[in-house]
Amino acid sequence: MTHRRTFIKTTAAAAAGIGMSSPLSASVFSPGKVLGANDRIQVALIGARSMGWGDLMDILKQDNVECHTLCDVDSQVLEEKVAHFANQDGPKPNITKDYRLVLENKDIDAVIIGTPDHWHCLPTVEACEAGKHVYVEKPLANSVGEINVMLDAARKNKSLVQVGQQQRSGAHWKTAIEFVKSGKLGTIRQVKFWGNFNYGAGNMPVPDSDPPKGVDYDRWLGPAPKRPFNKNRFHGSWRMFRDYGGGLLSDWGVHLIDMGLWAMDVKKAPISVQALGGNFANQDRALEMPDTLSVLWEMEGYNMLWEHNGGIERGPYDQGYGVKFIGSNGTLVADRAKWRVFPEGRGKEIRMEPMEAQPSDHMSHLNHCENFIRAIRYGDSLNAEIEYGHRSALYAHLGNIAYWARDRVVYEEKKRQITSSEKANDLLTPAYRAPWKFPKV
């Protein structure tokens, strides 16, 4: 049986002309080969509903890139998304519910992984093994054990893995980081991140129910524990439940932590991590991750801190989220719209020249997608190579582990173990539900 014959075919897809036999132009990709300017790159999207779709749209804006296949476990998502291509010239994407068929298909050069966090690890590892290039959404995965094995798979197979931390491709973030590195802020003693968002309060509870028609719920759960379907734990809002996501700290936090690690040139795990929090303000809501959390990472010569308050949107400097670098001459504060410097001292005692706010051009996501395609085609360096995704996810997950274990966490990178607390160490890697197996690399 050929792979194409096992692609699912829905009525709407058929109506939209999505034939399983429509071969797209043969790919010129072979693993390790850098594609030339005129070669067509075939991409597939795994997890098509929201962010993955946004990634695909910006990747398709690049020259000579084609969508070969859309993969999702929800037929309705597939039908909606494939309809987008109905009136466009050129071949239409195939559709499937099984990502393994995507990875087996030799015509596909690159995959975008836009599934919930608990479903990043297996497809990424298997895509690396299949010789595909990977654009995987952030956080790299939902646990420390998973991000480690993903890093190993990428290294072993010499894979290109771009992580969806698009701030790495933002021009104003780059100048902010350069400013921090220039030393003009003086000695930096604290790097602080915060993220206050209403969605961090969770939704109002709803009873368990049957999954919506067309959803392969068992496959959506995948390696996560089996449990009855609940709408709150599904599309979009899964991020507040431990089996699938890490709440605001790993959802938004990784973007901001990444900026701190970049600016401070951090290449290793923190010395220690402590965290305190709870569901203090939203006890009537459906969520497992804390609505309120403070994390303290011990670094060499400075502190790094995270704070979130789910359910409110205001924050320091009237920014709902941000990062600040506190130096002896001034404090640099940044978000996705701008960065600003607040000099220390007044009048003649001022320690830095005041500066205008430096605005963003809001091109970071498009740039990030362009960078991915250029890396495949011309061998450009990836802006958010897997190592950066790995490091910021490591910091975020160690924060959540310190919170759950209520213990100080010391992570020894060489051993890949938490040596300060057995309770915390037990939280590094989730047990996978059969038939899914934790990957071995």
Ligand SMILES: NC(=O)c1ccc[n+]([C@@H]2O[C@H](COP(=O)([O-])OP(=O)(O)OC[C@H]3O[C@@H](n4cnc5c(N)ncnc54)[C@H](O)[C@@H]3O)[C@@H](O)[C@H]2O)c1
């Ligand atoms: N880079 C960013 O700024 C950014 C922004 C939002 C979300 N994200 C990340 O993108 C990812 C997706 O988030 P979202 O908000 O789009 O989630 P979502 O719930 O809206 O969409 C996820 C999709 O994946 C599908 N899916 C689940 N399991 C699957 C499987 N085994 N095979 C194929 N499809 C499967 C679901 O059916 C759903 O359609 C997350 O990791 C999230 O953290 C990144």
